[in-house]
Amino acid sequence: MLTKDRDNNAEFAEDDFKTLETPGHINSYLQHINEEADIVGCEHDTDTMESMHGIVWHDGKVIRYPVPFSMNNGINERKEIVGFYVDASTGIRHSYLLRKGVATLIDFPSATATLAWGMNNRRQVVGWYQKKDGVVHGFIWQEGKFTSVDIPGATETVVLGINSVGDIVGIYVDATTGHGFLLRAKDTGSGGGDDK
Numbered sequence: 001m002l003t004k005d006r007d008n009n010a011e012f013a014e015d016d017f018k019t020l021e022t023p024g025h026i027n028s029y030l031q032h033i034n035e036e037a038d039i040v041g042c043e044h045d046t047d048t049m050e051s052m053h054g055i056v057w058h059d060g061k062v063i064r065y066p067v068p069f070s071m072n073n074g075i076n077e078r079k080e081i082v083g084f085y086v087d088a089s090t091g092i093r094h095s096y097l098l099r100k101g102v103a104t105l106i107d108f109p110s111a112t113a114t115l116a117w118g119m120n121n122r123r124q125v126v127g128w129y130q131k132k133d134g135v136v137h138g139f140i141w142q143e144g145k146f147t148s149v150d151i152p153g154a155t156e157t158v159v160l161g162i163n164s165v166g167d168i169v170g171i172y173v174d175a176t177t178g179h180g181f182l183l184r185a186k187d188t189g190s191g192g193g194d195d196k
Contacts, residue, residue, distance in 0.1 A: 022055060022062045030057065031073045032118070040072035040081055054083045065098070072098075074118040074125075082106070082116035082125050097125060106141050116141070118161040126159040126168055138170055151181060 022028045022043040030041035043062070044052035054065035054072035065072060070085035081098040095106035095116035108114045108129035116127040125141040138149030138159035151157045154172035161169045166185030171178050 020057055022057075025051065028055075029071075031071075032075055034075045034077055034079070036077065036079070038075055038079060040075045040083070042071040054081075054085070056081065073116060073127075076119050076121045076123075078121060080119065080123065082119045082127075084115045084127075095125070095127060097123070099123075108139060108146055114139075117159065120162050120164050120166070122164070122166075124162055124166060126162045126170075128158040128170075138168075140166075140168065149183065 020028060020030060020039070025043040026045045028041065028043050030039050032041075033039045039057040041055055041057070042052050043055050043064075044050075050069075052069055052071060054067070054070040056063040056065075056072065056075070065081075065083070067085045069088060070083060072081050072083035074082045078099075082095065083098075084093050084095045086093050091112075093113040093115055095114045097104045097106060097116070097119070106114060106116055106125060106127075111129040111131055113130040114127065115129070116125050118127070119125045123142060126139065127141075128136050128138050130136050136156040136158060138157040140147040140149060140159065140162070149157055149159050149168070149170075151172040154174055156173040157170065158172070159168050159170040168183050168185075170181055172181055173179075
């Protein structure tokens with residue numbers, strides 16, 4: 001079976017796609033891939049949260065993040081990983097940065113949920129957080145410092161990706177619908193610096 005791109009006439013055969021599954025689990029959700037082809041995501045069964053673990057897929061092998069209720073969402077060229085886990089006793093979602101096997105917690109102050117979703121090579125982490133009022137705000141985090149991202153007039157802002165110069169992308173919701181957005185680093189003050 002072939003699929004055709006209407007604009008480029010590119011064709012993909014069924015054997016062009018490779019299914020990646022994690023042994024012993026029903027579901028494998030893969031979120032991000034770096035230039036070295038390291039892939040991050042999570043695995044779980046039908047009970048989702050009870051069996052969910054963050055994973056790294058590397059050279060055909062699955063490495064599991066040892067904390068339950070976790071999901072790896074981003075990986076950079078240094079093999080540093082960001083994701084989140086759920087504290088089963090409180091229900092609070094905490095984010096983390098994994099660097100050389102050491103986890104740094106990323107929790108927006110007074111938040112009931114902080115979800116890291118992407119990271120660049122400068123360890124700028126992006127995602128979203130939520131406080132008790134239920135409002136969702138985007139964030140940029142670096143070296144322990146948070147910058148909130150709220151699109152004017154939006155009821156919800158979520159940051160999902162950041163590139164090497166600090167440009168960010170995500171979604172925001174207004175009174176009627178959802179929209180994508182791009183915010184350039186020059187407008188956030190997060191640009192510049194070395195990404196190596």
